[in-house]
Amino acid sequence: MPVQWRRAGPDLLVGLDPDAGALGVQIQDQVRAxxxxxxxxxxERLPSTRRFAAALGVSRGTVVAAxxxxxxxxxxxxxxxxxxxxxAGLEEPAARPAxxxxxxxxxxxxxxxxxxxxxxxxLADWRRALIEATxxxxxxxxxxxxxxxxxxxxxxxxxxxxxxxxxxAVATETVIVAGFREGLSFALAALRxxxxxxxxxxxxxxxEQDVLVRRAGxxxxxxxxxxxxxxxxxxxxxxxRAVLLTPAHQCPTGVVLSPARRRRLIAWASRVxxxxxxxxxxxxxxxxxxxxxxxxxxxxxxxxxxGSVSKTLAPAIRIGWVLAPxxxxxxxxxxxxxxxxxxxxxxxxxxxxxxxxGRYDRHLRRMRDVYRLRxxxxxxEAEHAFGRGxxxxxxxxxxxxxxxxxxxxERTVVADxxxxxxxxxGLERYRFPxxxxxxxxxxxxxxVLGFGNVxxxxxxxxxxxxxxxxxxxxxxxx
Amino acid sequence: MPVQWRRAGPDLLVGLDPDAGALGVQIQDQVRAxxxxxxxxxxERLPSTRRFAAALGVSRGTVVAAxxxxxxxxxxxxxxxxxxxxxAGLEEPAARPAxxxxxxxxxxxxxxxxxxxxxxxxLADWRRALIEATxxxxxxxxxxxxxxxxxxxxxxxxxxxxxxxxxxAVATETVIVAGFREGLSFALAALRxxxxxxxxxxxxxxxEQDVLVRRAGxxxxxxxxxxxxxxxxxxxxxxxRAVLLTPAHQCPTGVVLSPARRRRLIAWASRVxxxxxxxxxxxxxxxxxxxxxxxxxxxxxxxxxxGSVSKTLAPAIRIGWVLAPxxxxxxxxxxxxxxxxxxxxxxxxxxxxxxxxGRYDRHLRRMRDVYRLRxxxxxxEAEHAFGRGxxxxxxxxxxxxxxxxxxxxERTVVADxxxxxxxxxGLERYRFPxxxxxxxxxxxxxxVLGFGNVxxxxxxxxxxxxxxxxxxxxxxxx
Numbered sequence: 002m003p004v005q006w007r008r009a010g011p012d013l014l015v016g017l018d019p020d021a022g023a024l025g026v027q028i029q030d031q032v033r034a035x036x037x038x039x040x041x042x043x044x045e046r047l048p049s050t051r052r053f054a055a056a057l058g059v060s061r062g063t064v065v066a067a068x069x070x071x072x073x074x075x076x077x078x079x080x081x082x083x084x085x086x087x088x089a090g091l092e093e094p095a096a097r098p099a100x101x102x103x104x105x106x107x108x109x110x111x112x113x114x115x116x117x118x119x120x121x122x123x124l125a126d127w128r129r130a131l132i133e134a135t136x137x138x139x140x141x142x143x144x145x146x147x148x149x150x151x152x153x154x155x156x157x158x159x160x161x162x163x164x165x166x167x168x169x170a171v172a173t174e175t176v177i178v179a180g181f182r183e184g185l186s187f188a189l190a191a192l193r194x195x196x197x198x199x200x201x202x203x204x205x206x207x208x209e210q211d212v213l214v215r216r217a218g219x220x221x222x223x224x225x226x227x228x229x230x231x232x233x234x235x236x237x238x239x240x241x242r243a244v245l246l247t248p249a250h251q252c253p254t255g256v257v258l259s260p261a262r263r264r265r266l267i268a269w270a271s272r273v274x275x276x277x278x279x280x281x282x283x284x285x286x287x288x289x290x291x292x293x294x295x296x297x298x299x300x301x302x303x304x305x306x307x308g309s310v311s312k313t314l315a316p317a318i319r320i321g322w323v324l325a326p327x328x329x330x331x332x333x334x335x336x337x338x339x340x341x342x343x344x345x346x347x348x349x350x351x352x353x354x355x356x357x358x359g360r361y362d363r364h365l366r367r368m369r370d371v372y373r374l375r376x377x378x379x380x381x382e383a384e385h386a387f388g389r390g391x392x393x394x395x396x397x398x399x400x401x402x403x404x405x406x407x408x409x410x411e412r413t414v415v416a417d418x419x420x421x422x423x424x425x426x427g428l429e430r431y432r433f434p435x436x437x438x439x440x441x442x443x444x445x446x447x448x449v450l451g452f453g454n455v456x457x458x459x460x461x462x463x464x465x466x467x468x469x470x471x472x473x474x475x476x477x478x479x
Numbered sequence: 480m481p482v483q484w485r486r487a488g489p490d491l492l493v494g495l496d497p498d499a500g501a502l503g504v505q506i507q508d509q510v511r512a513x514x515x516x517x518x519x520x521x522x523e524r525l526p527s528t529r530r531f532a533a534a535l536g537v538s539r540g541t542v543v544a545a546x547x548x549x550x551x552x553x554x555x556x557x558x559x560x561x562x563x564x565x566x567a568g569l570e571e572p573a574a575r576p577a578x579x580x581x582x583x584x585x586x587x588x589x590x591x592x593x594x595x596x597x598x599x600x601x602l603a604d605w606r607r608a609l610i611e612a613t614x615x616x617x618x619x620x621x622x623x624x625x626x627x628x629x630x631x632x633x634x635x636x637x638x639x640x641x642x643x644x645x646x647x648a649v650a651t652e653t654v655i656v657a658g659f660r661e662g663l664s665f666a667l668a669a670l671r672x673x674x675x676x677x678x679x680x681x682x683x684x685x686x687e688q689d690v691l692v693r694r695a696g697x698x699x700x701x702x703x704x705x706x707x708x709x710x711x712x713x714x715x716x717x718x719x720r721a722v723l724l725t726p727a728h729q730c731p732t733g734v735v736l737s738p739a740r741r742r743r744l745i746a747w748a749s750r751v752x753x754x755x756x757x758x759x760x761x762x763x764x765x766x767x768x769x770x771x772x773x774x775x776x777x778x779x780x781x782x783x784x785x786g787s788v789s790k791t792l793a794p795a796i797r798i799g800w801v802l803a804p805x806x807x808x809x810x811x812x813x814x815x816x817x818x819x820x821x822x823x824x825x826x827x828x829x830x831x832x833x834x835x836x837g838r839y840d841r842h843l844r845r846m847r848d849v850y851r852l853r854x855x856x857x858x859x860e861a862e863h864a865f866g867r868g869x870x871x872x873x874x875x876x877x878x879x880x881x882x883x884x885x886x887x888x889e890r891t892v893v894a895d896x897x898x899x900x901x902x903x904x905g906l907e908r909y910r911f912p913x914x915x916x917x918x919x920x921x922x923x924x925x926x927v928l929g930f931g932n933v934x935x936x937x938x939x940x941x942x943x944x945x946x947x948x949x950x951x952x953x954x955x956x957x
Binding site for chain 1: 507508515544548550552553567597598605606610616618619620623661668687691696738745768769771772774793796797819820823
């Protein structure tokens with residue numbers, strides 16, 4: 002049977018479809034839509050339920066129920082003696098905005114920092130682990146659970162960190178979160194609750210970490226990074242009692258914190274009763290030796306170590322961890338309880354199983370070979386195009402620093418490359434914002450090249466585009 | 480072959496197991512452990528690599544590599560002429576704390592607020608959806624993606640909200656988050672960035688929401704709730720330009736915001752250029768009529784609606800959404816980008832599929848029947864034990880308010896019940912903290928009974944325990 006259109010009032014045409022479910026609901030939906038679209042205006046009187054029902058050929062009870070629903074929702078109002086009217090003050094819904102039209106050049110290479118090889122994500126293993134997790138979880142484990150995360154995963158992660166990262170964390174001082182940034186937000190909030198006001202950050206350092214520090218109500222203090230990592234003497238002079246750093250493979254310069262600096266850093270922390278936030282973000286991938294152990298293993302009472310699977314498995318699997326001294330772990334778990342509940346319980350169990358069955362390690366071994374090959378290609382191509390010594394920070398991780406010829410503008414090269422389908426950022430993006438153009442101009446221009454998600458052929462093409470761009474920039478500047 | 484124990488120095492007994500992997504790694508691990516346990520003390524000199532190698536019967540190169548690793552990690556230090564020594568300033572790792580010993584009575588009934596029936600979680604459906612999601616996601620979708628969430632899920636969720644909650648949200652103004660609390664944190668941060676300083680909250684209202692509001696740097700202002708929901712006249716006098724409320728089924732009183740109040744609320748928001756944060760937390764479960772539509776549908780330019788699957792599927796599946804006017808949606812997505820990346824991409828795709836295939840709706844229909852039965856049992860048992868009219872707020876959702884006999888102390892009943900295995904909270908827990916004991920004493924004592932995860936038999940037993948506890952409390956007070 003086709004839709005029956007009937008006029009229920011001067012401005013209200015209602016179409017009822019006997020095959021589209023309850024008539025009362027159809028009436029409600031159409032009156033609601035008429036109000037939203039302005040066909041029924043504020044204060045306009047609706048027909049009586051008797052007339053409405055007669056016009057549509059439905060029972061009066063159906064119309065009464067529809068009116069009642071719309072009265073309860075606030076679309077209609079009724080007053081003794083004046084019948085049922087459209088409520089006043091309802092706004093127009095926002096129009097659906099047009100889709101933006103994008104006309105970017107085809108991508109040759111995307112050297113964006115921090116993306117792992119997405120074509121190698123071990124989806125079959127993860128699927129198997131999810132299936133097993135949904136079978137193994139007990140009913141009670143489907144609730145909110147411990148704010149610090151599932152004890153199973155906390156045990157597995159802390160044991161993994163002890164085994165692979167030479168840490169000495171225990172499960173009860175491990176908090177599972179939904180990734181590095183969430184963990185950092187909670188750790189910063191915990192510092193604040195412990196009376197810490199300033200947090201030293203590496204300069205250059207991870208993009209936007211000053212924003213995150215400020216958002217937690219803390220003051221970021223930039224401390225210079227050189228070829229040995231963060232300058233611990235400057236850190237001491239900063240007056241901060243907390244520092245956020247990337248010791249295993251500095252972001253973005255790629256340097257590894259030197260042994261002497263590691264010791265001095267721990268000594269600094271003891272002296273000022275301080276805290277070290279260790280962003281242990283791509284420590285698993287070291288190419289020239291066994292990865293340097295986590296600072297957490299050296300000074301468990303002073304270090305809050307943060308890790309995640311975003312760069313080892315995939316950003317689309319959101320699990321991270323915070324290994325913290327007891328006085329911080331409880332506060333971090335409490336922040337998490339208040340603001341989120343962290344990673345899904347099912348995913349937590351799946352990750353615990355993935356690590357326990359050895360599949361996580363196997364994946365990391367495989368990826369180390371994949372990334373080593375990409376690194377080798379990148380270093381060879383870049384040194385061919387830009388000269389020996391132009392690449393820094395290739396001992397570990399999935400990004401390197403490329404020094405451009407002196408006097409060439411980072412911005413010019415970045416913009417030129419973007420126009421030719423190569424996405425890359427200059428080192429300037431990672432520097433602490435100061436608005437000091439003279440200092441910036443005096444620096445060695447450099448590009449940060451993330452290669453985790455760029456295959457060898459795209460690396461070759463991308464470097465060629467960058468070399469051309471640098472040549473053009475040099476020619477135009479001189 | 481068994482482990483070979485050899486003395487490498489006065490305090491250093493090293494056991495090498497030829498079947499346990501690389502000897503150099505075994506040496507590293509044992510030296511590290513000896514330093515941590517204090518067997519090797521700060522500044523103690525290690526044997527030369529030649530002597531160490533000879534003592535253990537391994538090649539000198541193996542020992543050199545192990546020393547180098549420990550030097551790089553900061554456990555050892557070396558200086559010209561003084562050999563290799565244990566670094567100073569390393570702390571003892573925290574001892575593993577003893578497990579707390581718990582001796583609680585066996586649980587008779589847990590009336591904790593806000594937990595759905597965990598034995599009904601549609602795990603088989605969720606598993607199927609996860610499997611399908613891991614097969615369907617394209618490689619590029621395994622990255623960080625749009626900070627606002629997967630466009631597929633944003634489309635599905637906004638369409639669901641339009642269809643089931645009578646909303647009028649669009650996908651581009653929908654942000655996917657990892658649950659209600661995360662969404663609320665970001666929404667509050669967005670209010671602050673829009674220059675709003677005060678947020679009115681319901682009193683009584685959801686537990687700890689004042690803490691969450693303060694944590695976002697905003698000031699919570701309590702506004703009284705009565706039998707019609709939040710008192711909009713008081714809200715107007717509060718001076719706040721934003722309000723956080725639970726209109727579909729007030730938490731914890733269970734009242735549904737009256738039609739007149741809904742209209743007045745929208746009028747208030749227009750008048751003060753205000754924002755309504757709508758916690759749409761258990762609106763799907765309405766027993767006496769079709770659920771009242773979301774306020775968002777009435778005033779999309781004024782309402783930020785928050786929802787999640789914690790109470791419809793399970794807390795262990797962490798996905799929520801924020802439907803916000805455009806000026807807020809972008810800021811909320813930016814907060815999310817900074818502080819977390821929200822729900823896992825794979826889970827987002829799984830939820831989109833679960834909703835699209837109709838399995839989500841089917842589960843909700845089934846649960847409505849489960850909860851209706853539990854509600855009926857609870858109301859019948861409670862009215863039998865405490866008298867007619869003792870239950871309020873049973874028209875919707877998974878909790879009700881039980882009024883205790885006048886003069887009986889909530890705290891006494893709650894503590895007595897806890898000792899007999901019944902977990903429940905008094906209404907006092909949900910009131911805005913003021914430290915005003917006189918006002919509290921004058922109020923009708925009430926208990927908030929969540930029944931989502933309590934089966935009919937436990938409800939019966941639990942109500943009996945509460946009735947006994949109330950009787951004892953009345954006897955002891957008089």
